[in-house]
Amino acid sequence: xxxxxxxxxxxxxxxxxxxxxxxxxxxxxxxxxxxxxxxxxxxxxxxxxxxxxx
Numbered sequence: 044x045x046x047x048x049x050x051x052x053x054x055x056x057x058x059x060x061x062x063x064x065x066x067x068x069x070x071x072x073x074x075x076x077x078x079x080x081x082x083x084x085x086x087x088x089x090x091x092x093x094x095x096x097x
Contacts, residue, residue: 045067048063049063049064049067052064
């Protein structure tokens with residue numbers, strides 16, 4: 044799907060293609076950050092529970 048969108052953007056010009064590629068890059072980077080944030084939340088929750096047990 045991404046390749047089709049990039050091909051369509053290329054037909055509209057280089058700036059359109061670069062914009063689309065940048066959007067996909069940002070979305071993938073955000074997804075990685077979201078996963079890392081979820082992992083940190085789980086670790087923090089575990090740590091808070093451990094401290095509460097003490």
